[in-house]
Amino acid sequence: MALQATETAVVAGEAAEAPRRDRLRFLRNRKTLIGLIILGVFVVLAVAGSWLAPYDPSARSDDLLQPPSLDHPFGTTQTGQDIFSQILVGTRGVLVVGFTAAVVATVLGVLIGVTAGYLGGVGDEVLSSVSNVFLVIPGLPLIIIVTSLLPETNDLTIAMVIGLTSWAWGARVLRAQTLSLRSRDYVQAARATGESTWRIIVFELLPNLTPVIASGFIGTVIFAVLAEITLAFIGVADISHWNWGTVLFWAQSNQALAQDAWWWFVPAGLCIALLGTALSLINFGIDEFINPRLRSEGRPDRSVRMRVGFTPVVRAPRDETTTRKDTST
Template identity: 65%
Template structure:
């Protein structure tokens, strides 16, 4: 009995061991892909909004740190230059008592930044503890903590801050920060509770619970990393609210008169009728600093949103490339091809509703 040679060749091919893949070529291709996508691990820092916001916040933080050393005058020192406009001697003019406004602005930056960040850190910590705990434990604990959050949520925050600060014997920067933190944590706690409720029944959390992991280990290692972007966004919003609350309290005269901040400058400008006197240099610089700081915090918040949302991230990070291809990037929408100019009366260059990138 003879066996066909073709069958023998096929059997040899099947029995022959397969060659191992070229690991060196695979590693080289992987390295090449990584080189083509530089800074992949720093996607947040590639966002133009986030970079602009961080630069603004970093500038004010630097001024807050070195302010007492670079201020040309004592902010409370009086002189004979009464209500003078900006000059080489006084870059931002003087007050009705001859005080240098530029020095007041620099020294006041520290109070604003300290209160904003201290209140933001404390309020965020309270919100994380209450919100995550309520969402994870459930039952009576969830109902109790949720009721506490609802109480603070429906109370008007600013009037409550004014009442508490007005009853205290001495109101300093840290006191105002603590009062703002105690009254401003409820909204963040509610958001974190809702997100924790959706995460505690996920497969990876159930697997960690089935494997015998402790509750604190599940919360810190499984749930908290998925809440990082929400916590960061809440922190930025709390800092913004704390800064505006501090300036509002100082503007209406609640606070220590010896602690300079931008609200204190506006308070004295308003009480001395700077607008009627035409002393624009007394209130415009402080107002611009408040607006610039708020813009920096808002840009960071926008950057966080675009970083955590894949649709916003892809459009925002590739906006320049899309424009080069003639596509108009629209954050939150599908990029649409830009219309091409065409001679009058011709049908060329028109885009229809269905044209997408």
Template identity: 50%
Template structure:
């Protein structure tokens, strides 16, 4: 988990400081397709732009889309899954039907179709499209967990004592779902980052946005692979992979801390290891 936090913190710092320290990452600063050197640590693009500068500045746009879309998708999943299951009745049936319909539609093709038919492009469009198409999986699991908690003794006791429904959900239900909520959020962020990169790579995102996906798009359009300019497309691809790995490590660490079953399993294993 510590490694994941450190790696993610590096990219977050780059996302915050990068646009300030490098106001114009598209500036022509060197020769065309110069390989990595002391002057240009990650080489240059076909137009003579610094790849390092573009990677640093593009961190902001990529992380904004990833975390914003992940947060919205998680909130929608909470409202639909937890709210519907706890309220029950027709509302739950309708929300469950909508969730099942969204689940049977492949997310990535749906995102591509929607993005291709939208005139507006940019961060906001990507965030909304990705969030609206990626909440159903989390909502389905949250609904199942909430249904099992709704009939437990402490929830029944809260109802008998006259507690309001919203307070029961906030105080009694959500804390017990915290591990899965965090896990759902993290994987939604990873999905959003990968999806945005995929949309940009196939030309369905605004080319003026500074993102790692757009870097891959321009490298592919300029035939960087066939010309051997690996330093143009490897850094943004590696950055996406590192962020995804960091978030996965953080998720595993948080799960072992929050999940009581995993904590108990770790405690029972430790004496055996010490005894040996």
């Protein structure tokens, strides 16, 4: 009896650890880990950038258009402004706009997409029509038009405009997933037991939609960051507020490339590329977590499939009677 109790406890402990190991598998993914590390560095710079900046990003000096040095790691502009300080201070605006816009777009996408997919009927047709209208309208030109008409274009305003105009794609994907999930057995069982609609959506549908929501959130962050940098680069946003797009705007306005001042625009471009790479790696990790066929850890599975697919040639046993007859003949 004691041995059976011990074995039962061990089995129960392993069963409890299985979901935990399944959750930690997402963090053990190399792509996800590298992406989170790079993103974490940018988050630290966004929080402490203004304190780490060695100079005032708007302050002028006598070091005009100097290449990178110990005093100015990223060089200076033609007015003597320190580019390293501009990059550090501008990181906060980029991340604030990206994540705020992604939160707004994700909330709207979940509310409209899941509601339309689960309820169906007239409500589904109306919400789907609204989503289709936003899908047809080009996103970036709409953001430029709306932002240019606003009297004030700070980070929060730009984030709200991007979030309110970029939710349709996520809503469309969530609607399709909800249409697939609402006919599952566990949803039908919840309906049969008399559970309310909001409880079915929150406790039955949303947990199964979490990976799709997370993937859409990361994709919206990438789009929002690029849109905010584009608005600053073309001069629609407030160019007196520092971000990476503002650095590129002043570099392009003062013809940095023609003056061979590569240090004026290369650091901002590298930061944009690194942040996009980090978010893309996290998105790839989410995709691999959702779809087992995409997991890079599936090499043993491929070897198993090769072994299963291999059919060894087995020789049929000889019939001793026939052999004896042949010998006698």
